[in-house]
Amino acid sequence: MTVTAPERESGQRDGQFPTEDEYQGQLGRRTRRASWFQAACLLALVIAVLALATLLYTIINDSFGLVAIVNQNDPEDIVAGLGHDPEVFTIADLSYDEMVDLLEANVSSGVGRRLEREQRFYEHRLVFEDEGTWTEICASDAPPTGCTAGPRDQANLAALVQERVVMPDVIASYQLVPSLLRPEEFEREVEQGFAAGRFTDHTLDQVEIEWRAWFNPTFLVTPQNSTPEVAGIRTAILGSAWLVLITVLFAVPVGVGAAIYLVEYAKQSRMNDFIQTNINNLAGVPSIIYGMLGLAIFVRVLEPFTSGAIFTEGVPPSEDGRTIIAAGLTLGLLTLPVVIISAQEALKAVPDSLRHAGLALGATRWQTVRSQIIPVALPGILTGTILAVARAIGETAPLILVGAASFITTDPTGPFSKFTALPIQIFQWTSYPQQEFHNIAAAASVALLVLLLTLNAVAVILRNRYSRRAE
Amino acid sequence: MNSDQRVAEGQSPNSFRSKPRLGETLIRGFLFVCGALSIAITIGIVYELGTESFLFFQDERVTIVDFLTTTVWQPQVGGFGIWPLVLGTLYIAVVAMVVAVPMGLATAIYLSEYASERVRGFFKPVLEVLVGIPTVVYGFFALTFMTPLLRSVFGSNVVGFFNVLSAGIVVGILIVPLISSLAEDSLRAVPDSLRQAAYALGASKMEVSTRVVVPAALSGIAAGVVVAMSRAVGETMVVTLAAGAAARNFTFGEDSLFGYILNPFQGAQAMTGYVAITASGDIAYNTIDYNSIFAIGLTLFFMTLGLNSLSRRFVSRFRQKYE
Numbered sequence: 016m017t018v019t020a021p022e023r024e025s026g027q028r029d030g031q032f033p034t035e036d037e038y039q040g041q042l043g044r045r046t047r048r049a050s051w052f053q054a055a056c057l058l059a060l061v062i063a064v065l066a067l068a069t070l071l072y073t074i075i076n077d078s079f080g081l082v083a084i085v086n087q088n089d090p091e092d093i094v095a096g097l098g099h100d101p102e103v104f105t106i107a108d109l110s111y112d113e114m115v116d117l118l119e120a121n122v123s124s125g126v127g128r129r130l131e132r133e134q135r136f137y138e139h140r141l142v143f144e145d146e147g148t149w150t151e152i153c154a155s156d157a158p159p160t161g162c163t164a165g166p167r168d169q170a171n172l173a174a175l176v177q178e179r180v181v182m183p184d185v186i187a188s189y190q191l192v193p194s195l196l197r198p199e200e201f202e203r204e205v206e207q208g209f210a211a212g213r214f215t216d217h218t219l220d221q222v223e224i225e226w227r228a229w230f231n232p233t234f235l236v237t238p239q240n241s242t243p244e245v246a247g248i249r250t251a252i253l254g255s256a257w258l259v260l261i262t263v264l265f266a267v268p269v270g271v272g273a274a275i276y277l278v279e280y281a282k283q284s285r286m287n288d289f290i291q292t293n294i295n296n297l298a299g300v301p302s303i304i305y306g307m308l309g310l311a312i313f314v315r316v317l318e319p320f321t322s323g324a325i326f327t328e329g330v331p332p333s334e335d336g337r338t339i340i341a342a343g344l345t346l347g348l349l350t351l352p353v354v355i356i357s358a359q360e361a362l363k364a365v366p367d368s369l370r371h372a373g374l375a376l377g378a379t380r381w382q383t384v385r386s387q388i389i390p391v392a393l394p395g396i397l398t399g400t401i402l403a404v405a406r407a408i409g410e411t412a413p414l415i416l417v418g419a420a421s422f423i424t425t426d427p428t429g430p431f432s433k434f435t436a437l438p439i440q441i442f443q444w445t446s447y448p449q450q451e452f453h454n455i456a457a458a459a460s461v462a463l464l465v466l467l468l469t470l471n472a473v474a475v476i477l478r479n480r481y482s483r484r485a486e
Numbered sequence: 487m488n489s490d491q492r493v494a495e496g497q498s499p500n501s502f503r504s505k506p507r508l509g510e511t512l513i514r515g516f517l518f519v520c521g522a523l524s525i526a527i528t529i530g531i532v533y534e535l536g537t538e539s540f541l542f543f544q545d546e547r548v549t550i551v552d553f554l555t556t557t558v559w560q561p562q563v564g565g566f567g568i569w570p571l572v573l574g575t576l577y578i579a580v581v582a583m584v585v586a587v588p589m590g591l592a593t594a595i596y597l598s599e600y601a602s603e604r605v606r607g608f609f610k611p612v613l614e615v616l617v618g619i620p621t622v623v624y625g626f627f628a629l630t631f632m633t634p635l636l637r638s639v640f641g642s643n644v645v646g647f648f649n650v651l652s653a654g655i656v657v658g659i660l661i662v663p664l665i666s667s668l669a670e671d672s673l674r675a676v677p678d679s680l681r682q683a684a685y686a687l688g689a690s691k692m693e694v695s696t697r698v699v700v701p702a703a704l705s706g707i708a709a710g711v712v713v714a715m716s717r718a719v720g721e722t723m724v725v726t727l728a729a730g731a732a733a734r735n736f737t738f739g740e741d742s743l744f745g746y747i748l749n750p751f752q753g754a755q756a757m758t759g760y761v762a763i764t765a766s767g768d769i770a771y772n773t774i775d776y777n778s779i780f781a782i783g784l785t786l787f788f789m790t791l792g793l794n795s796l797s798r799r800f801v802s803r804f805r806q807k808y809e
Contacts, residue, residue, distance in 0.1 A: 045693070046690065048690075049693070052692040052695075053692065055592060056593070056595050056596035057600070058592075059588065059589045059593045060592070060593045060597070062589060063589060063593055063613065063659075063663070064609065066616070066659045066662075067612060067616050067619075069627075069631065070627045073626075073627050073630060074627075268520075270520075272516065272517045272519075273520040273524065275517050276514075276517035276518055276521040280514055287521075289525070290525060293524050293525055294524045296528070296791065296794060296795075297527060297528060299716060300787065300790060300791075301719070301720025301721075301722070301758065301786060301790055302720070302722070303720065303722045303761055303762065304531060304535070304720075306765070307531075307535065307779065308530055308531050308534055311534040311538065311780070312534065337768070348527055355524070379507065379510050380514075381509070381513045402618075405618060406618075408620075409618075409619070409623075410620070411620065411622040411723050412722035412723060416761070416762070416765045418769075438622045441620075441622050441623065441626060442625070442723065445622070445629055453630055460626060464619065467618055468615070471614070471615065471618050475611070
């Protein structure tokens with residue numbers, strides 16, 4: 016049997032090792048290629064981080080900046096007219112009575128009556144309506160919401176004054192970075208816009224160029240509005256809070272229970288393997304499909320429950336099942352597999368010696384689980400749950416399916432009311448073409464990201480403390 | 487005679503076997519129900535999607551054959567071919583994979599093979615933040631940053647306001663951390679002895695990474711890629727906001743393949759986009775629109791289920807090799 020030598024590449028003499036020069040050249044090429052490769056890998060990592068930075072930059076950039084604004088009534092004049100110093104005093108600092116007076120002086124009586132029927136201004140005094148008509152309409156078959164709801168609060172009234180008295184109209188807005196670098200260019204653009212006849216409703220001398228933070232404390236406490244200048248995310252924040260509450264109440268007990276069953280009780284059997292595979296599969300189902308499930312089951316089939324009809328006599332709290340409870344349960348189903356899987360990980364990390372010790376002392380399985388295993392696994396379970404909840408807060412697609420309404424101006428009153436949520440607001444405002452809506456979409460994104468980053472930070476801190484203790 | 491007395495008298499007790507306790511049984515039952523609920527959810531999904539899709543195909547305007555073979559999706563005028571929506575979904579997913587696979591893999595190789603503990607400690611949380619950002623914010627990013635960028639690079643007469651490329655790139659960015667974290671896990675699981683053997687033979691770090699570690703971790707990496715693909719297919723918000731609300735209807739042979747059917751610069755509605763747009767607002771029950779979203783949902787469900795099962799098969803192959 017003969018062995019033939021492999022054919023050598025050209026440049027290499029048969030039967031000889033490469034010369035020193037050839038060897039050095041080849042080694043140099045290999046080293047260079049290796050460092051290029053390392054640089055390319057590092058570049059990919061840097062690009063991924065840059066993508067994150069760009070995303071944050073885009074959102075911040077749209078949340079602040081210069082605006083060209085036309086106020087029907089200048090807020091500084093209003094404040095000065097009431098005898099306050101406009102340098103330090105803003106509309107929001109006015110007293111409740113002063114704001115009601117302003118409204119009375121500036122809105123027509125028809126609009127005033129409509130606002131009062133929506134929600135009254137004082138507990139014991141009517142501003143626009145007269146007592147007789149009020150008692151009459153409240154006794155009618157379909158009394159307006161103002162008859163039952165409590166009086167407006169300070170934030171609500173301040174928003175109303177902005178909307179009805181100041182009536183700001185942003186005719187152009189500029190992003191943060193150009194506003195800082197080239198503020199004069201914005202003025203020129205606005206002037207050119209007027210010269211080209213783009214802003215026909217106003218004249219140039221009415222326009223004030225001012226700095227505006229779209230993301231500000233007022234934005235957080237103002238209800239939703241169809242004009243972006245006075246819109247806020249109060250209703251959306253409250254809606255999201257309700258959703259989280261219901262999601263947690265459903266997903267955490269059930270999810271942790273399922274994890275305990277699978278880790279502590281289940282023996283190797285076909286049924287239990289099937290449950291495990293099934294949970295892994297569910298974790299990969301797109302969220303929009305959970306939305307369809309929610310629409311078909313919670314909104315449609317369980318409508319008497321989700322609209323609250325079976326809990327009340329007469330008129331149900333909501334005319335259909337597109338309510339907070341339906342959406343919260345849908346998000347609960349969506350979060351469930353994630354909670355189960357992370358709780359399983361936490362339980363599996365508990366050393367077996369604890370189980371054996373508990374059982375050896377004569378404790379029953381549940382006693383062991385309750386007083387030995389769960390306390391040790393708790394930080395891990397909590398971390399997983401917080402991360403799952405953070406994911407649920409940001410989910411948009413299932414909420415669209417179960418019918419989150421984007422235009423809700425009143426606070427949700429309970430699990431059976433109609434609702435809107437933060438991601439829904441961002442989606443809706445992003446899909447409008449006007450720049451001002453993009454500004455408030457960006458500001459709402461800032462609010463959402465701050466919330467989620469806080470939750471993530473809590474989870475990370477918990478995890479670090481826990482892992483340090485385990486070492 | 488009870489057992490205590492027997493023990494006192496030096497006799498062995500008749501039984502130390504645990505007695506059935508009502509409380510224990512109830513708790514065990516409750517926990518089992520919690521576990522079994524996941525099966526109920528699956529059955530619920532399949533049942534609801536199935537029955538509503540069945541109603542959809544019962545409609546005289548729709549046949550399964552047309553649904554699966556024709557290439558026009560226009561429910562208003564009776565065009566019920568799913569291919570334009572599948573085209574939108576797959577096209578966006580492919581663009582996303584072209585962005586995400588090289589980036590995710592290179593990131594994973596760097597983090598697992600090159601980075602020091604400190605560098606890793608900095609970059610890992612950053613990538614985790616990227617995972618935590620809601621997809622609707624990515625949608626905003628696509629519409630207000632990526633689309634204007636593409637329009638200024640390629641010309642606004644070439645690139646439409648809604649386009650596949652912008653949606654695809656942003657979905658790609660969204661799944662990079664998914665690929666990189668799964669791939670990194672499997673790269674790190676490759677035993678060090680393999681690396682040391684290769685170094686001993688004189689291999690450079692790059693040769694060790696690309697010819698030894700990556701091939702050894704290949705099935706784990708493949709699992710990550712397939713999971714990411716499934717994620718891209720099911721992604722909704724970016725696609726709805728950035729890829730437009732018009733299905734790209736086409737006719738084979740008549741429409742030019744690269745000028746129209748596969749043009750990345752124009753919009754193409756995806757399956758998820760159609761479902762989200764159709765369902766927003768108060769959709770009326772038992773209409774053809776209502777039923778159609780379930781037929782599309784069922785198709786989507788099977789697509790992602792297939793991808794996820796494929797991924798699990800890769801994972802179990804990887805496990806067999808190293809565990």
